Amino acid sequence: MSKKTFYITTPIYYPSDKLHIGHAYTTVAADAITRYKRMNGYDAFFLTGTDEHGQKIARKAAERGITPKEYVDEIVSWIKNLWSELRISNNEFIRTTDERHYRVVQHVFQTIYEKGDIYKSEYEGWYCTPCETFWTERQLEEGNCCPDCNRPTEKMKEESYFFKMSKYADQWLEFIEENPDFIQPESRRNEMINFVKSGLEDLCVSRSSLKWGVPVPIDQGHVIYVWFDALSNYLTGIKYLEDDEFFNKYWPADLHLVGKEIMRFHTIQWPIMLMSMGLPLPKKVFGHGWLVMKDGKMSKSKGNVVDPLVLKQDFGLDAIRYYLLREMSFGADGSYSTESLIGRINSDLANDLGNLLNRTIAMVQKYFGGTIPEIGSATDFDQELQAVAAAVVQSMEKSMEELQMNVALEELWNLVRRANKYIDETQPWILAKDETKKPILGTVLYHLCEALRIIGVALKPFLVETAEKMGEQLGIGEKMDAAQWSETRWGLLQPGTQVKSSVEPIFPRIDLEEYFAQKASDKESKPVESKKKEKKEEKDLITFDQFQKLDLRVAEILEAEAVKGSNKLLKVQVEIGEERRQLVAGIAKHYDPEELVGKKVIMVYNMKPAKIFGVESNGMILAGSTADDILAVSALDKDLPSGSRVK
Ligand code: MSP
Numbered sequence: 001m002s003k004k005t006f007y008i009t010t011p012i013y014y015p016s017d018k019l020h021i022g023h024a025y026t027t028v029a030a031d032a033i034t035r036y037k038r039m040n041g042y043d044a045f046f047l048t049g050t051d052e053h054g055q056k057i058a059r060k061a062a063e064r065g066i067t068p069k070e071y072v073d074e075i076v077s078w079i080k081n082l083w084s085e086l087r088i089s090n091n092e093f094i095r096t097t098d099e100r101h102y103r104v105v106q107h108v109f110q111t112i113y114e115k116g117d118i119y120k121s122e123y124e125g126w127y128c129t130p131c132e133t134f135w136t137e138r139q140l141e142e143g144n145c146c147p148d149c150n151r152p153t154e155k156m157k158e159e160s161y162f163f164k165m166s167k168y169a170d171q172w173l174e175f176i177e178e179n180p181d182f183i184q185p186e187s188r189r190n191e192m193i194n195f196v197k198s199g200l201e202d203l204c205v206s207r208s209s210l211k212w213g214v215p216v217p218i219d220q221g222h223v224i225y226v227w228f229d230a231l232s233n234y235l236t237g238i239k240y241l242e243d244d245e246f247f248n249k250y251w252p253a254d255l256h257l258v259g260k261e262i263m264r265f266h267t268i269q270w271p272i273m274l275m276s277m278g279l280p281l282p283k284k285v286f287g288h289g290w291l292v293m294k295d296g297k298m299s300k301s302k303g304n305v306v307d308p309l310v311l312k313q314d315f316g317l318d319a320i321r322y323y324l325l326r327e328m329s330f331g332a333d334g335s336y337s338t339e340s341l342i343g344r345i346n347s348d349l350a351n352d353l354g355n356l357l358n359r360t361i362a363m364v365q366k367y368f369g370g371t372i373p374e375i376g377s378a379t380d381f382d383q384e385l386q387a388v389a390a391a392v393v394q395s396m397e398k399s400m401e402e403l404q405m406n407v408a409l410e411e412l413w414n415l416v417r418r419a420n421k422y423i424d425e426t427q428p429w430i431l432a433k434d435e436t437k438k439p440i441l442g443t444v445l446y447h448l449c450e451a452l453r454i455i456g457v458a459l460k461p462f463l464v465e466t467a468e469k470m471g472e473q474l475g476i477g478e479k480m481d482a483a484q485w486s487e488t489r490w491g492l493l494q495p496g497t498q499v500k501s502s503v504e505p506i507f508p509r510i511d512l513e514e515y516f517a518q519k520a521s522d523k524e525s526k527p528v529e530s531k532k533k534e535k536k537e538e539k540d541l542i543t544f545d546q547f548q549k550l551d552l553r554v555a556e557i558l559e560a561e562a563v564k565g566s567n568k569l570l571k572v573q574v575e576i577g578e579e580r581r582q583l584v585a586g587i588a589k590h591y592d593p594e595e596l597v598g599k600k601v602i603m604v605y606n607m608k609p610a611k612i613f614g615v616e617s618n619g620m621i622l623a624g625s626t627a628d629d630i631l632a633v634s635a636l637d638k639d640l641p642s643g644s645r646v647k
Contacts, residue, residue, distance in 0.1 A: 003043040007250040008034055011258050012051040012094060012233050015075035016060050019082060020305035021336065022291040022298040025324050029288065029405060030257045031088045032325055035461035036400050038089075039485040045250050047237040048083065049094030050076050054132045054226035058212035068212045069097065085312060086321070087464045094237045096214075096229055104236040105229045106217040108277065109205070112163065113218060117276045120219075123160040123204045126153040130301075131261075132226045134204050148261050151301070161206040161216060163228070168272045169200040175271065181284060183267050184403070185331040188260060188287040192267050203269065231270045234282075253282040263287040286403055289333035291324070298336070306336060313567070314515075318463040319345045319507065325405045325462055342510050349507040352416045353455070353466075357506060359423060360448040361473055364499050367432050367441055372475070374495040375446050376439025381425045385447055386490050388418045389454050393488040396458060405462070412458050419451040449474060450493045457483045466506060473500045508565035514613055518568070521586065525625055551606035552646035554636060555581075555621070560593035563613050571615050572596065576605065577643020584617035587633065602634040602646050 010030045013019060027048060037044040052072045061071035076095060083090065094101065112118050126135045128146035134156075141147050144155075173196060176182060176189070183189035206222035207213065213223025234253055239246040258266050266285045274281050290297050293304045311320050323341045326348070328334035364370060392415040399408040422444075431441040456470035460483065471480025475497045555574040563569035563584060570588045574581050583603070587596075604620040611617070622634040 003041060005250055006034075006037045006042040006044040006255075007238065007253045008037075008044060008046050008255045008257065009234050009237070009253060010048045011262060012049040012096065012230055013079060014054075014056065015050045015052055015072045015079060016056050017300050018075065018078055018307070020298050020300075021308045021311060021320070021324070022305075024082070024086060024308040024320075025291050025328065026257060026259060026288065027083060027088050028086060028321055028324050029330070031086075031090075032321075032405055032461045033255070033257070033400070033403065034089060035464075036485070039460060039483070041484070045092070045238065046090045047092050047094060047234065048088070048090045049092075049233060049237065050079060050096065051226070051230040051233070052076070052095055052097045053213040053223070053229055055127075055129045055207075055210055055212075056132060058210060059129065061212075072097065082308060085309060085317070087317060092237050094233045096233060098236070100242060101229075101233060101236040102214050104240050105214045105224055105232045107241055108232045108235070108273065109224055109228070110217050112273065112276045113161075115276050117164045117167065118161050118205065119164070121160065121162050122157070123162075124157045125155075125204075127156045128153045136201070156209075159208045159222075160204045161219070161222060162202045163205045163273070163276075165203045165269065165272050166200050168275055169196055171275060172196055172200075172268065172272060175275075175281065179281075182281070183263070184284060184286045187331075188263050188267075192263060195264065196268060200268070227265050227269065228273070231265060231273065234270075235279075252280040254284065256282055256285045258285065258287055260287040260289055287331070289328065289331055291328060291336050292333050293336055311341070315341065315345060315510070316465070316507075318466045319349060322349060322409070322463055326409045327406070329406050330404050338515075339512060342512050342515060345507060346509050348413060348416075350505070350509045352413060352420060354505050354507040356416060356420050356423075356448075357452055357470060357473060358503060360445065360452060361499050361503050363428055364445050364449065365501065367428070368445065370499050370501060372449050372493065372495050372497045372499060373442030373445055376442040379426050379440055379443060381422050382443060382447055385418060385422050385451060389415055389451060389488075389490055393454070393458065397485075400461075409462060412455065415451060415458075416455060419448060419455075422447065422451075446493070446495060449497075449499070450490065453480075453493050454488050454490070456480055457485070457488050469506050473503050473506075475499045510565075511614065514611070517610075518566075518586065518612065522568075525586070525623070549606075550604065552602055552622075553605040554600055554640045554642050554644040554646060555603040555605075555619075556642040557596045557599050557601065560591075560596045562588055562593065563615055566613050569613055569615075570596070572621070574601075574603065574619070574621075575642050576603070577641070579643070581618045582616055583619045583621065584612040584615050585621045585623070585633075587621070587623060591633070596633075599633065600636055600639070600642065602636070 008030055010026045013023060030046060034044045034046040057072060058068050061068040064071060080093060126137065126140060126144060128135060128149065128151065130151055131146055131148050133146065133148065135146065135153055139147055140153060141150060144153050145151060146153050176193060183192055205225040205228045206216050207225060208222045210223055213226060214229050216222040216224055238250045256266050263285065271281045292298065295302060295304055298305050308320065323344050326344060327340065364372060392411050395411045396408040399411060426444045428441055428444050431437040431444065452470060453474055453476065456467045457480065460467040467480060471477045553576050555576045557572055558575055559573040560570050563571050568586045568588050570585050570593055572583055572585050574583065602622045607620045609616065609618050624632050
């Protein structure tokens with residue numbers, strides 16, 4: 001029997017800038033849904049890609065004096081790399097500059113034209129380049145601003161082809177009535193219905209003043225409007241016009257996952273294009289909310305964007321995936337702050353999950369030599385733990401069907417917390433003191449390992465690295481990698497399995513203050529831009545007396561080692577004359593600890609002691625760096641004894 005299929009898409013991203021954590025949200029959410037479907041036996045096909053035509057890209061390229069293709073190529077490789085860093089499991093990556101896509105878009109245009117639904121006229125109205133959207137005067141906000149992004153629009157007048165959308169208004173309303181689940185969530189459905197009821201106008205679908213796009217097949221002086229081109233990607237991505245069997249296997253799409261601001265294109269324009277072509281309509285379009293900052297939606301123009309790769313470097317992949325999926329109530333807006341991200345890492349990941357795993361593995365090692373014990377005598381709490389595990393799995397399934405990933409994770413944490421409570425209730429350390437209680441102790445540890453195995457399997461759609469690490473630590477790495485969703489049922493763990501002997505915490509705790517202090521010092525160590533340097537104000541200059549307050553000394557490095565949980569910091573022991581001191585230096589990325597031993601460097605001797613990442617630091621090593629992040633510690637050109645003053 002052939003597998004059930006599931007075709008899911010994200011929007012295709014504009015490669016007009018690097019993407020931020022808000023963009024990553026759509027893709028991470030789609031990835032979790034896809035992984036969940038695959039674990040449930042679906043042949044899930046996940047499509048993402050880039051939307052490379054249009055005025056916005058053409059202008060950006062012109063500003064840089066390069067061709068649009070050269071401009072997008074660079075950013076597209078960056079985007080592909082981003083998805084691979086975030087372990088996005090897409091099956092296909094579509095670029096609208098692919099030749100196969102040109103063929104599809106032109107075919108779509110031609111089919112609709114032949115149906116009599118496209119006609120030539122003149123467009124006179126307004127255009128928002130950042131959104132690539134046409135607006136009529138009455139739709140604009142004050143100051144002729146775009147009602148979606150609030151940025152100024154431009155007046156346009158040119159010969160254009162128009163798509164008879166208005167002709168389909170009634171058919172569209174009927175379809176929506178018969179398919180109440182097509183637009184989700186409900187609030188967005190009402191919004192779209194109101195939009196169509198207020199009067200659907202024909203849509204301009206070509207540009208004659210722009211060259212960067214797919215040529216209109218019947219008129220080479222026009223290119224196809226970028227949204228008409230972009231939406232067709234959902235057909236190209238599954239081999240439309242190329243492989244009928246493949247296309248028919250996946251079409252119609254099961255889910256288009258998009259941000260709320262582009263619902264109109266996906267729930268009105270796209271279905272009407274398909275109606276005109278005579279193709280079946282997608283089953284569902286889900287409009288999620290935005291990840292917003294204190295000062296509004298994250299956007300390059302506001303200068304408040306958060307780079308997902310920096311977050312990954314600072315906190316690890318799964319911390320970000322967890323935060324995005326847990327913190328955002330699906331469908332609604334959610335606000336981003338580094339404080340709340342660190343809060344989640346410390347409470348949910350390090351405290352609840354990390355501790356449960358660590359404590360359990362350590363006890364299996366201590367009391368059973370690392371072998372998962374047989375179930376012996378029962379405790380009063382076993383049944384309840386098993387019942388919670390079963391109930392949690394069931395409610396997670398319901399939440400996933402409703403695409404409520406945050407609720408699914410919240411449910412799963414009920415099991416994590418219940419298992420921690422089970423440790424407190426059964427008190428294994430007391431049981432271990434009495435040899436006659438060993439069978440009860442065995443039961444307790446088996447239950448904990450089994451609960452952790454289930455948690456690991458249930459985490460697989462969301463936290464990819466964590467599920468792998470948990471499998472490894474529990475000694476069931478391969479099984480965990482291959483586990484299906486049905487393996488979330490109780491009792492599949494084999495007693496006798498050998499857990500991993502030495503285990504590192506999977507989520508080290510992060511000290512909020514130290515993190516920000518570290519960030520600030522990273523910023524300070526970056527060179528000042530030359531322009532700013534020229535304008536250096538008097539107040540930035542120091543007097544000789546002020547300089548005299550700095551006690552700089554020659555120090556010899558005796559030992560150096562990495563600071564646990566940080567990939568930037570080294571713990572360094574130095575000798576300053578007769579004295580030995582410990583300090584923390586942010587140079588781990590540039591020096592191996594061994595390489596530093598024996599070097600004589602200049603340090604700030606009278607620096608106020610501080611704790612960095614939980615480690616005492618008494619002084620600061622001077623180092624130089626460039627914009628390319630090349631860093632060198634200070635050195636002396638003649639050998640001076642350690643402890644010598646530098647003036
Ligand atoms: N190119 C169009 C889509 C064409 S699909 C046929 C586009 N691209 S985009 O790069 O601007 O946005 C891609 C996706 O990222 C959209 O779903 C958008 O909602 C999402 N997000 C962009 N910023 C976001 C947040 N701050 N928060 C959540 N999602 C955000 O639109």
